[in-house]
Amino acid sequence: MLIIACPYCGPRPELEFRYGGEAHVARPVDPSTLSDEDWGAFLYQRANPRGLHAERWRHVHGCGRFFNALRDTTTDFFAATYETGTPRPAGTPADGETSR
Amino acid sequence: MxxxxxxxxxxxxxxxxxxxxxxxxxxxxxxxxxxxxxxxxxxxxxxxxxxxxxxxxxxxxxxxxxxxxxxxxxxxxxxxxxxxxxxxxxxxxxxxxxxxxxxxxxxxxxxxxxxxxxxxxxxxxxxxxxxxxxxxxxxxxxxxxxxxxAGLGRSPGAADADRYTQHYAHCEVLVVGGGPAGLAAALAASDSGQRVVLCDEQAEFGGSLLSERQAMIEGLPAAEWAGQAAAELAARANVTLLTRTTAFGYFPHNMIGLCERVTDHLGVADPRLPRERLWQLRAREVVICAGAHERPIVFPDNDRPGILLAEAGRTYVNRYAVQPGTRAVVFTATDSAYRAALDLRAAGIKVAAIADLRPEANGPWPTMARKAGIDVRTGTSVTGTSGRLRIRQAQLAPIRADGSVGTSEPVACDLLLMSGGFTPSVHLFSQSRGKLAWNANLGAYLPDVSVEAERSAGACRGVYGLEAVLADGFAQGAAAARAAGGTTSPVRGLAVKATDCGHDASSARRPTAAIACSPRPSSTGRTTSPPRTSSLPPARASSRSSTSSATRRPAWPPTRARPRT
Known part of the structure; x- marks a missing residue:
C-alpha cells in the first residue's frame, strides 16, 4: 500500500485518497473562441508519461482537499506533493523523465 | 527404541x-x-x-x-x-x-x-x-x-476451529531474520533509541549460530551469545522481538507482511489467543538478513532417505543432539562440509569417507579433517546410491584428469551428507522489486539495485564467514538507523574466534556444474563419457569487490515519501 503525503495532513495510507487526474491543466479563459480541436484537446487529451507525472489527488477520507503530486509512474514513488495553485517544485525533473 | x-x-x-x-x-x-x-x-x-x-x-x-x-x-x-x-x-x-x-x-x-x-x-x-x-x-x-x-496431503474434514487476527504496526527499522547478521543489525539499529522490530521464523533467535560447535563470539559460545544478544534486545524498550514469525511479503513503500504463529507450538493454548497473527508492518528502513540456503548436489538416486544437506546434519547433531546416522559419507564441493564431518565425528558418528569433487582441498578445515584421520578423497564423485528405504551404500568413483569418471567403489554408510555450496536467499529483496546481479565468483545472484528503502546484510548478499557477517550486519543496522533519522553511530567490536570455511572463490563453482552434466554411470562402474570440468570459468581473486554494489542506491530522488508515524 502506498504512502501519500498530504500537504495539509501529512503522510497517510493510499486508502484515504482518490486520484484526480493530470495536474496543471488550465481551463481556457474564453472557451467560445476555441476551435473544436482545441476544445476537444482540453477536454480529453492527457499526458501519459513513463516516469514522473504531475497529478491531482484528493484526500477524500481526510481533509477532503485537492492537492498536486509528482509521482513516478514506473515506480509509484512520490517525488513531491504540493498545494493546489502553487507551481511545480523547482529542481524536479520534467514530466516523463524517470526519477532515476 | x-x-x-x-x-x-x-x-x-x-x-x-x-x-x-x-x-x-x-x-x-x-x-x-x-x-x-x-x-x-x-x-x-x-x-x-x-x-x-x-x-x-x-x-x-x-x-x-x-x-x-x-x-x-x-x-x-x-x-x-x-x-x-x-x-x-x-x-x-x-x-x-x-x-x-x-x-x-x-x-x-x-x-x-x-x-x-x-x-x-x-x-x-x-x-x-x-x-x-x-x-x-x-x-x-x-x-x-x-x-x-497422486497428490500430497488431504484437506481437513471439518471447519477450522481457530481464530486469526491482524495487527498494524510502524517502526523505524525492521530486521528480517535473527541469525548472526540480524542480531548484530538489531543491536546496532536499536542503539539510537528508534523503534526496531526483529523477526525470525524459528522459535529461538540465533539462526546458524545455534548449530555451531566451536565458534566463539565476544568470548562466549556462539549459541550462548545469540541468547545473550536476544536478551539484551528484549531488555530495550524500543525493540520488539517476534519469534515464529515469517516475513512473507514485501509490498510498496516498505509495507511488510509478517505471519506470526502464536499457538501452533502449544499443546493446550489459551483459548483467548489467536492461532496466527497477520502483521502489516510499515517500516522506514528494512534490513534483510535472510541468510543462505545450502545447495544439494545432483547425482543418481540422491533422494534416498539418509541423504541430508551437510549443514542439516550439523544442525541435527549440534542443535538437537541427534545422530542422523552411525556411518557417514560426505560428498562435497566446498570446505564447509569438512566442518560438518568433524562435527559428526565429535558426536561419535564414524565418517567413512569424504568425497570432494574438487581436484584438491587444502583449506584449514580439510587439513583438520585429514589430521583427524578421516579418509579424504579429492577428485571423487558419488555416482550412485543403493538401499531400499534408507541409504545402505554409496558408489564413489574418481574423476580423472581428463574429466572422465573412473571405476566406482562401494562404501557402506547409512548417512550421506552433501554440500554444493550456498545460494543467498534473495526472495524478499526480489519481492521489493530490487534487481539482482550475477556474481560469477560466488556462482550466485546477489542483490544489486534497490528500489525500496531496504538493504541486505550477511549471507543473503554473499558475505560469508562469521566475523564478516557480524560486522556486515552491524554496519547495515547502523546505516539503516541513520537513514531512518537516527543520529548515533554505535560502535561494538564483535570479536569472533572461528575458522572460516571460505565459501567463496574456490568453492562451489565448477564441480556442481561438472556433476550436473555428467552422464549417469552404470552401477557396474563402467567408465562413461567425460563430464567437462575444464570449460568452466577461472576463479577470480576476490569476491568482495563485486558485493559492494549491493548497497548501491538510485541517485534521485534524494528522499522519498516515507511514513513519519
Whole structure:
C-alpha cells in the first residue's frame, strides 16, 4: 500500500485518497473562441508519461482537499506533493523523465 | 527404541521436559525444543514421506524451512488438522498427532511404489494418450483414480476451529531474520533509541549460530551469545522481538507482511489467543538478513532417505543432539562440509569417507579433517546410491584428469551428507522489486539495485564467514538507523574466534556444474563419457569487490515519501 503525503495532513495510507487526474491543466479563459480541436484537446487529451507525472489527488477520507503530486509512474514513488495553485517544485525533473 | 539415536549430552533441547507424540499412530518421545523432524530422527526414522508421482521413499533433506520432502499432516482432530507442514518446522509439544501423507496402506509398504517400477513405461503425457476410451470414463473414472493416486496431503474434514487476527504496526527499522547478521543489525539499529522490530521464523533467535560447535563470539559460545544478544534486545524498550514469525511479503513503500504463529507450538493454548497473527508492518528502513540456503548436489538416486544437506546434519547433531546416522559419507564441493564431518565425528558418528569433487582441498578445515584421520578423497564423485528405504551404500568413483569418471567403489554408510555450496536467499529483496546481479565468483545472484528503502546484510548478499557477517550486519543496522533519522553511530567490536570455511572463490563453482552434466554411470562402474570440468570459468581473486554494489542506491530522488508515524 502506498504512502501519500498530504500537504495539509501529512503522510497517510493510499486508502484515504482518490486520484484526480493530470495536474496543471488550465481551463481556457474564453472557451467560445476555441476551435473544436482545441476544445476537444482540453477536454480529453492527457499526458501519459513513463516516469514522473504531475497529478491531482484528493484526500477524500481526510481533509477532503485537492492537492498536486509528482509521482513516478514506473515506480509509484512520490517525488513531491504540493498545494493546489502553487507551481511545480523547482529542481524536479520534467514530466516523463524517470526519477532515476 | 525411544530416542536410541539421541546423544547423551549437548544440544539445545530441554531434557527435563520429555514430550510424547504420535506419528502414524505409533507412540514416540522427544524433548521440548525438538522439532518433529529431530525427534523422529532420534527415534531412528528417516523414511518420512513418499514422492508425488512415483512414490519413491523420501527422507529428511534439510533442518529448516527449505525442507522439500518431509511433509506431514498435523492436528489432534479434524478441526485442527493442517496438511503439508514441514516436519522440520513443526515444534514438538505433548500430545502432538502427526501422520505421513501420500501412502497406502502404510509408509513402509506403499502400494503406489509400483509406479516407480513402471516408470520406464510411463512417458510424459501417458495418461492423456492412454485413457482415451470410452470418452466419458475420463471424467467419471480415470481422472478421479489418477488424482487419488497422486497428490500430497488431504484437506481437513471439518471447519477450522481457530481464530486469526491482524495487527498494524510502524517502526523505524525492521530486521528480517535473527541469525548472526540480524542480531548484530538489531543491536546496532536499536542503539539510537528508534523503534526496531526483529523477526525470525524459528522459535529461538540465533539462526546458524545455534548449530555451531566451536565458534566463539565476544568470548562466549556462539549459541550462548545469540541468547545473550536476544536478551539484551528484549531488555530495550524500543525493540520488539517476534519469534515464529515469517516475513512473507514485501509490498510498496516498505509495507511488510509478517505471519506470526502464536499457538501452533502449544499443546493446550489459551483459548483467548489467536492461532496466527497477520502483521502489516510499515517500516522506514528494512534490513534483510535472510541468510543462505545450502545447495544439494545432483547425482543418481540422491533422494534416498539418509541423504541430508551437510549443514542439516550439523544442525541435527549440534542443535538437537541427534545422530542422523552411525556411518557417514560426505560428498562435497566446498570446505564447509569438512566442518560438518568433524562435527559428526565429535558426536561419535564414524565418517567413512569424504568425497570432494574438487581436484584438491587444502583449506584449514580439510587439513583438520585429514589430521583427524578421516579418509579424504579429492577428485571423487558419488555416482550412485543403493538401499531400499534408507541409504545402505554409496558408489564413489574418481574423476580423472581428463574429466572422465573412473571405476566406482562401494562404501557402506547409512548417512550421506552433501554440500554444493550456498545460494543467498534473495526472495524478499526480489519481492521489493530490487534487481539482482550475477556474481560469477560466488556462482550466485546477489542483490544489486534497490528500489525500496531496504538493504541486505550477511549471507543473503554473499558475505560469508562469521566475523564478516557480524560486522556486515552491524554496519547495515547502523546505516539503516541513520537513514531512518537516527543520529548515533554505535560502535561494538564483535570479536569472533572461528575458522572460516571460505565459501567463496574456490568453492562451489565448477564441480556442481561438472556433476550436473555428467552422464549417469552404470552401477557396474563402467567408465562413461567425460563430464567437462575444464570449460568452466577461472576463479577470480576476490569476491568482495563485486558485493559492494549491493548497497548501491538510485541517485534521485534524494528522499522519498516515507511514513513519519
Amino acid at each position: 525411544s530416542g536410541a539415536f539421541r546423544l547423551p549430552s549437548g544440544g539445545r533441547i530441554d531434557r527435563s521436559r520429555p514430550v510424547r507424540f504420535t506419528f502414524d499412530g505409533r507412540d514416540c518421545r522427544g524433548f521440548a525444543g525438538d522439532t518433529l523432524a529431530s525427534a523422529l530422527l532420534a527415534e531412528g526414522r528417516h523414511l518420512i514421506g513418499r514422492s508425488f508421482k512415483y512414490h519413491r521413499p523420501r527422507g529428511f533433506l534439510s533442518a529448516g524451512s527449505d525442507e522439500p520432502n518431509a511433509l506431514v499432516g498435523v492436528g489432534r482432530d479434524e478441526a485442527h488438522y493442517t496438511p503439508n507442514l514441514r516436519a522440520t518446522q513443526v515444534e514438538l509439544y505433548d500430545g502432538l498427532v502427526a501422520e505421513s501423507q501420500n501412502r497406502w496402506p502404510s509408509l513402509d509398504l506403499d502400494v503406489g511404489g509400483i509406479n516407480n517400477l513402471l516408470a520406464p513405461l510411463l512417458p510424459a503425457g501417458f495418461y492423456y494418450k492412454t485413457f482415451m476410451w470410452p470418452k466419458k470414463a475420463w471424467t467419471s473414472f480415470y481422472e478421479p483414480k489418477i488424482r487419488a493416486a
